Amino acid sequence: MTTLDSIITDSTRLYIGNAVPETYYKDTYVKNIKPVHAVALPVTHQEVQALVQFAIDKDLKILARGAGTGVAGAQVPLEGNELIIDVHLMDTITELDEETLTLTVEPGVLVGDIHTYVESKGYFYPPDPASKHSTIGGNVATNAGGLRAVKYGTTRQYVREMTVVLPSGESMTLGSKNIKDSSGYDLKDLFIGSEGTLGITTQIKLKLIPLPKASQSILLAFDTVQEATDATLAILTSGADPSGVELFERQALRYAEQNLGYPLKSQVGAAYLLMTLDGNDAADLTVRAELVEQIAKETALESHVLTEEEAAKNWALRDNILLGLTVFTEFELLDEVVPINKFAELIESTKAMQEKHGLNVLNFGHAGDGNVHTLLMKDDLSEEEWTRRRAALLKDLYQKVADLGGLPSAEHGIGIVKKEYMESMTDDINLKYMRAIKKVFDPDNRLNHGKVF
Amino acid sequence: MTTLDSIITDSTRLYIGNAVPETYYKDTYVKNIKPVHAVALPVTHQEVQALVQFAIDKDLKILARGAGTGVAGAQVPLEGNELIIDVHLMDTITELDEETLTLTVEPGVLVGDIHTYVESKGYFYPPDPASKHSTIGGNVATNAGGLRAVKYGTTRQYVREMTVVLPSGESMTLGSKNIKDSSGYDLKDLFIGSEGTLGITTQIKLKLIPLPKASQSILLAFDTVQEATDATLAILTSGADPSGVELFERQALRYAEQNLGYPLKSQVGAAYLLMTLDGNDAADLTVRAELVEQIAKETALESHVLTEEEAAKNWALRDNILLGLTVFTEFELLDEVVPINKFAELIESTKAMQEKHGLNVLNFGHAGDGNVHTLLMKDDLSEEEWTRRRAALLKDLYQKVADLGGLPSAEHGIGIVKKEYMESMTDDINLKYMRAIKKVFDPDNRLNHGKVF
Structure with missing residues (x-):
């Protein structure tokens, strides 16, 4: 019978039994110490496929894992004795195809690295989850959203193609570089957001768009959350087309202010909207910012069109809400x-x-x-x-x-x-059919068993 | 046993056997005269459900149909003896929810009527297939694309929720009014584009966006198709953000010119690009149009920024390509x-x-x-x-x-x-899993059998 060390011949990429580091028993918040069979870190599609075949032969459950930044426990072992396949070493940006605006990546590439890389070339990958240290494979597995979904949509809208290893050990490519598709069932969207229960992604082709050339941030302060969301609805229907509309309560922000040591630009009210407009033309941004201020005038206590420096500082406060809180509780x-x-x-x-x-x-x-x-x-x-x-x-x-x-x-x-x-x-009925689809791809309930439903 | 006329009590909504009109044996191009069992025209979800149950009891195949504007034969009977469920009388625009920018419609509403209705309220439903007489149910079934997909995406991106009757007779609601979703498998996208083989849609909630306030059309003429597509790629990466980029050969257009009795604005070259830029600010459109002309200068023989009247006339020629041809061959x-x-x-x-x-x-x-x-x-x-x-x-x-x-x-x-x-x-392998999914929802292969694969 094949052994793990005949598949992963480099011993630095294989932990067996007691040698498995504690990090593999937890994600950001969930910890579940159930000793696993082994952790293997493949670097090729073929290694992933061989590992899945090994698990089939040994009747082991499989758990796919990336950066471990998940927050819902999808990446922690459930019963123990699983084979964990950690793809975070598959972290190559394989190809930028500028003729189709497609970026081919391995699943372990960090989303922050994708942003940095494509922006340096004048392109934009809009999905922007708070954790820039999460892997693109994990982003696809959870259909990650983040700050810019209001204008640009979630990860789902940016996956053109993905290659997966199925629980059967078979390989399948879902989607294509084609923009339109009315050729059979959409299997790709079924796999996106399935949290590693249907297949292990080994390659992803992402859609890119041209990088917007300019942006403008605006901070609005309100007496109540209700007024802030009423203004949001008005802004969304106005054509101002914000690429992010973040709402936070004063209470939530005060930890970030303490932690970073400077105040938000506005100190009145109980609820804030911090938003970004992006585009290619500064004059157009000005028109849209005025539209937002016009709407805000109705109910906002204060409205600030931020300078670049102010924008950086105020967004840093928003981004620091969680981290700020970690210090206190x-x-x-x-x-x-x-x-x-x-x-x-x-x-x-x-x-x-x-x-x-x-x-x-x-x-x-x-x-x-x-x-x-x-x-x-x-x-x-x-x-x-x-x-x-x-x-x-x-x-x-x-x-x-x-x-x-x-x-x-x-x-x-x-x-x-x-x-x-x-x-x-x-x-x-939806649960029934979700379970039936799981069974189609994974009749032995081998892959990330017991997660989702 | 239930009879059809106890389900559809209005005799104007039921054709049995020889009384079935010939139109039900064809779509736009495909004709297949295989006498069907009956054609029923339900007006409620409950009637659709009862009809499906009737077909199960009588072991009849089912064919769902809308306006009959399909072009691939998905709506014509295959073997005969089918029960055709024609939903085109389910044509009510049920609700415009301006707080969530959602439009609730029945499947038989024509896409052209959706455009007219929402635009009169200041909203926009971007998918724009050439046939405005196709139903929204059919648009969802084929993931219809059309002219504006380059900027706005296809029908898939605008379906927030759909209610379907399954081949089992069960009802299921897929998706929701929520914009983000990482809560289980995406069944909705599986049904979109499945050409009526998985379920019969009885209600759809569509995403709307604010109606762009201004648009600008541009016509470019080139010596070759290659030059026209090279220019297209350059325009797409420039940030000019066109909402439609149509390419046609001079040869294809000459029938439309003959048929409409006036010439295209440009008479040089062998390949044309006709495009639209849309937005909210006229000044911004001018900047983007200049960007397009700048790019075109490299290779285009002529470049025309069209007046509103010219735009209407030149787009009418583009839209008349097929109709123009019908006259001749x-x-x-x-x-x-x-x-x-x-x-x-x-x-x-x-x-x-x-x-x-x-x-x-x-x-x-x-x-x-x-x-x-x-x-x-x-x-x-x-x-x-x-x-x-x-x-x-x-x-x-x-x-x-x-x-x-x-x-x-x-x-x-x-x-x-x-x-x-x-x-x-x-x-x-993709075909294998598509077939397996068909079997999950339709083990008796009852619904639009023999279509797609």
Whole structure:
């Protein structure tokens, strides 16, 4: 029988049994120490295929992994004895095809490295998840969204083609460099967002667009979240075409201000919108910025068209919300999504839940696309109280999300931590067919078993 | 046992056996007279569901149909004895939700009526197939593309949610009003473009965007198709951001000129690009039009920034290519697609095929997205010669498309007429899993059986 070290002959790319480093038992927030069979770090499609075949022969479950920056537990072992296939060494940017605006990458390339590379060539890869250290393979597996989805869409819109190794050991290429396609079922979109349960991606061709030549940031301050989201809706229908509309509460920002040591440009009000307009023509940006200010005049307490330096400093505060919080307390980060006109109602509803359950709650998120990041904060609660109150609050919160027509995950995925909410918020018939499709590709439930549903 | 007239109690909405009008045996180009069991025209989701249940009970195959404007035979009966469910009376625009920019429609609403309605309210539904008389249900079934895909994408990008009746008689809602989604498998995109083989759509929620306030058309003339497509690539990477880039050969246009009785604004050269820029600011359009003219200066023989009246007249010529041709000859219309940098090579290759097979070939298409509409013309060939030469030419043509990394259908679908090419141009493993997914939803192969693959 084939052995692992005959597939991965370089011993620095193979950990067996007790030699597996602890990092493989956790992602950003979830830890589950269930000793695995081995961790292999392939560098080619063929090695991935051989590893899958090995797992089939030995009847091992398989877990694919990238940078380990996930936040939903999709990358941690569930039962133990899995073979973890860590693709983060497959990190080559293979080809920039300027004639079709396509970038071919291996799955382990970091999304931040893709941004840097393509922008240096005058191109733009719009999906912009907060973690620039996440891999593109992971971004595809969760259909990562981020800040610019309101104008540019999510990862799904930028995957032209992907090559996968199936749980059967077969290879399949999904999609193509063709822009239009009405030639059979869309298998590609089925794999995008499937959190590693259908196949292991070994190559991805991404769609690029020309890099916008100019941008303009604007900060608006409001008395209430409701006023901020009303303004968001007005801005979205105005034609101002923002590429990012971030909403955050004053409360959520104060940790970032303390951590970075400087204040937000506006110190009035309880809710802020920080937005970017991008384009190719400075004069056009000015017109659109005026349109935003015109709308803001109705209800905003303050409106600031930011200089480049101010934009950098204020966006750094926004980006520092989570990191700032880490210094002060343990927390749980959610990524629920509701239709954009329910954004304020969802955020407001968390105030009552905070009171009811005795647990501090903060909110920030992507107002332009309805994706709220609710933060539950441990503060000085005991481990036991924290677990109990959090579970009770989450039940209420996801019920509210469901009532508003929302979904448990906008961009982080379901993994382990949102499974029960996913199951309760999804129609039985949809779950039935999702399970049937899983069975088509993975009848032995070998690949990332027990994740998602 | 339930009878059809107990489900459809209004006799004007039911044709049984010999009473079925001939129109139900054909689409735009394909005719297949195989007497069907009956044609029922439901007006509610519940009626569709009851009809599917009736077909299950009687073990009838089912064929869903809309306006009958298809061009690939997906809507014609294959074996006879089918129950045709014609949804074109389900033609209500149910709700415009201005807070989420969502339009709820029934499947029988014509895409032209959607354009008219939403534009009157200041919104925009970008997908723009040439046939404004096609239904939105049909547009979703084929992932219709059209003129504006280069900037705005195809129908797929504008379906937020759809409700379907499955071949089992069950109902399922796919997608939601949420903009982001990382909550389980993407079943919605699987159904989009599946040509009525997985379910019958009874309601669709479409994404709208704000209506651009201004547009500017430009006509460029070139000596060769290669020069025209080289210019297209340069324009696409320039940031000029055209919302349509149509390429046509002089030869293809002369029928339209004869038919409409006036000439194209440019009479030099052999290949033309007609494009539109849209936006909200006239000054910005001027800047972008100058960018296009700057690029065109390199190789174009003529470049015309068109007045509104000129734009209308020149676009009418483009839109009249097919209709103009109908007056002069029978023809077959294709919709193959290749990566955009192979567009010219594909068109040029048809010249040699024309010589080799003794069959006149014309080309026009969407240069911005690689979608060529090749026209094979019968002229005065005998029926027998036309069939023989056409089959031989198509074999060569689709081989060339495959060699260039293309697909048999960009936007019309596979239906019956492209099945053999689809099968030869698709990897066996992809076909295997497409068939397995068909079996998951339709184990009895009841719904639009024998179409696509």
